Amino acid sequence: MRRFLLNKLIVISKKEEKSKEIDFKKGLNIILGANKTGKSSIIKSIFYALGCEVKFESEWKLLIDKYLLYFTYGEKEYLIVRTGKYFELYKIRKGNFILIIETEHFHDYSEELMKIFEISMDFITNKGKKIAFTPPLLFRFQYIDQDLGWEKIGESFNNLKYIMDWKSNTNKYVVGFQGEEYYKTKLERDLAKENLDQFNTKISHYNEFINNLKLSMVNFDPSFESMNIKAYSDDKLLSNELNNAINNLKKDLLILQDELALLKNERYEKHLELKYLKEYLSNLDKDHEFAMKEDSQLVCPFCGTVHENDIEHRIELIKDMQKGNHMIGSIREDLSDIDNKITQLEAEIKTLNNTIRSYQIKLEKNKENTNLINSYKEKGKVEVIQDSISKRDEITLLRDNVLGEILEIDNEIKIMKSTKRRNKIRNNLLKYCREIFEDVNLPESDIKLNDFVQVLNRTGSENPRMIYAYHVALYLYNLNRIKSPFNFLVIDTPNQQGQDEKNLKNIFSVLDRLCNPNGQVIMGTERETGFETEANNVVTLENYKRSLNKVNYKDHIELLNRMQNKVR
Template sequence: MKRLLIKKLIVISDVEKKSREVYFSKGLNVVIGENKTGKSSLIKSIFYAFGCEVFFEDIWKELVQKYIIHFDYGDTSYCIIREKKFIKFFNLHDVLSPEILSETEHFHDYSEALMKEFEINMDCLTSNGVEITLTPPLLFRFQYIDQDLGWSKIGESFTNIKYIKNWKDSIKYVVGYQGEEFYKEKQNLLIVRNIIQEYNVKLKNFNELLKAIQMKSKLNDIYDEDSIISIDELKVLFLELNELERKKIKIAGDTSQFNNDLYEKNLQLKTIKSYIKELDKDHEFALNQEDDIVCPTCGTLHRNTMFDRLEIVKDIQSANEMVKQIRYEIKAIESELLQLRDVKIEISQRYAALKNQVDTSKEAASIANTYRNEGMQAFILTGKIERDQLINLIGKEERTKIQIEKNIKDLNSPKRKKQIVSAFKEIYEKVLSDLNVPLKTLKLKNFVQELTKTGSENPRIIYAYHVSLYLYNLNRQESPFNFLVIDTPNQQGQDGKNLKNIDEVLGYLLDHRGQVIIGTERETGYESQASNVIYLLDVRKTLTEKDYNEHVKLFKTLEEL
């Protein structure tokens, strides 16, 4: 894995015909601006450009439509442009001719392309049972403290995460407990299982073929006087017939597998459609209720704020995206089945024609006897040798499978989990002490801090947890987790002493091996040591006309590539 570095962000408003370009550097980046200067919106835009859904102010959503972000991953430069659902992802190894890695309105297609470049193999399962790759919101959820939600909950600032069944497990990947090595071994296990299955299919085909050849004892006595085939020609016919038999067995197996896949996809589609109907009912019900509603079924009291209703809308949108994806996959499977049907017809016709040639040959009986005497025993012997080789290969792969399963068990062991927690706590305890938070508040559940406190102590615990996780990963290995964004820690009801402690923790975040972007309403005392300081001076004047035309031209050029 490699380190992620955000280089540049551009936001464009076609409504106001204004834009803003912001550069970021390694180490500490400080964005200073009072309330309503656009500080938080710019910070949110970083993650929105990556495909994470965030809570923008209504005025920002109305004004800004287009986003461009430039970043490095290791030694390679990349660029993403986004406009609503449309996301286009580039590799900039050749600036004059960027390579398009993904161009889509399907979020999971883009996510797959991004994770491929990040060399991340973690797989996820949606609540409806659809297997997908890790998504950007899950990747970045512990690298962002949002001004709105980030100071009351940990890792829940993005709205498009909870439709994924195992969304909470992403922390195991972040800390390296079920990291890249774990998921690579899972992939290796899948590969070995497929190889074993393929070898078993071949073994079955060999056994079927050998049995069929050994059972051939005579040919029909019906001959066509005008059809005389030489011995050598008949040998070729027999070999082709045997090969066609193998192909027929293989097609039958493939067809069965595709039919099973088609059944599962249609079942998934039916489940998701039913889920969408229920969500639509929930949304329609919520729209007509107050901020607190009582469930008509169980009597439980639920919150019904605008944010809660938006969550339902996001779930509906995500489910509709999955419907589109599954329909696409169903079409692909149906296309494969049609191709297999056509190939099967072709093979059957060829097989019938060859069989007719053999059965109607005047010399068929004597030639068949000669063929059996000369070649059949040699063919059977060769087949048995190949069959034995397959059995040995299956045994070898079975031993490899057992070893991989042991490796996965070791990587997932309680002992290893304890070691990771211990290494993380060593850093976490120091940061908590620096922030004047009692160590007794340190309570980790599956590597995540449990929040049981209220008042000004809670934000400091959240701040300490994110900073400690960043420092832990910075020292552990190069990764996309060497990157942290914090929005307005000095607005969280802190007194003068605590504010000073919050600022002093920035001393840990100057390391150029990573990148930290922090938004604040006041100077922190670390501006002189920071790599980059951005001042936003005017209320609601984040965007300017200065570079608008240039930025629009850039977006259009990238869009049309």
């Protein structure tokens, strides 16, 4: 059973030559400390290291240079090092660091991380770009943030909303309704569909070739064979001509694309110029309105300086406004001209792409015809037809097998998306919800799941308890799944959410369920929970505002230096 386990967090401040190292264990981990001792910053650092954008206190954000997060998935240990927007991902083997990827491109890093978790689900951005699953999508239900986490469910991270259907897709994924099995099956179908299309194309080419040969034999004459062979003797020459034409067109395409990029940059600069000019004119207009209301002399309302305000000075203001409007008109004309050029270039690029594609299709058909004609020259028309029919029938049999596979896969997908399966998963989740809602003193009637997520329909202190109960229920539900990276939960400062002593006691009582060593729970709290003895790990923070120290700083710097000698 593969489980995700956080092992250790290290944060380093080179500015202060200090660091902090915190170990995590299976089961319940409690981070205990008074207000302003750095609990929330430590907890946020876990998800920041993973690639989730969180809201740090400005002081912490300026203080920390590097975040190191050790974790295990299955039997293998890994390390993430984050420096600003730069990510390094290592596999740890016998104390050696083996570099998997180092990049400032978030989605390249995310793709490698998802390979570790064996997650094949893809997403589409609002701009239509295909991307891999990202950490903030994967872990949105594993964190109750001190700020946003107690107001909404699964919306504690900032880098989510540029992705289409991110809520609905991750809601279904996290409970397994459309989980990894669904997306792997869907990928199998896509691959099978590609094979089907390739087989159909080959069958179509064989049919076309066979029909052409049969037509040529209707009125057979002795001269046909030599004429036909001569007609195809120039196939190699035609291939060379097509290749040269495609290469030349691609060169032209690069030139046009460069011109288009320059024009788009120019358009961007013009828009900036127009924006600034409009702001300047707006200020002039306000100055003019102010001047018209004043006498021949006016006093600046900001600095108290006295300015002349006779008719000549007012006329100068109007002239400046007229000049500005003239410049705006000129810039708009320039923008119109640039837009026309961009439209023209895009049309030319589209035409070039279509031409290149048509030449590539001709080239592929020519290559296939050349292969078939070589056989034709050796065997004669009748033998070629018989051989072609045999090969076509072999491909048809393969095609029909793939078609059968697709029908079976479609049936599997239909079952996975069935109402019966949805209800089964929902009922399993509801079982845990009922137990936890009762533990935290919430009525069962408050449980309302929409797309597998609790609907927040209460106010006051009940709303945070409802969020807490749902997160815990979802966590316990996922512990029973055979393979899942959702077997950890991080809870930040439940005691600050307006709970009275009784409700807070109910919240802490649930910790009894969270000591299971098959999972991992990290809770930050200002007061003791009563489960410090049962917890596998208790970290106490005492220093005001910062929890950093010099104890392990040199060791951590040496560790970073070791990673400079990483093995790829």
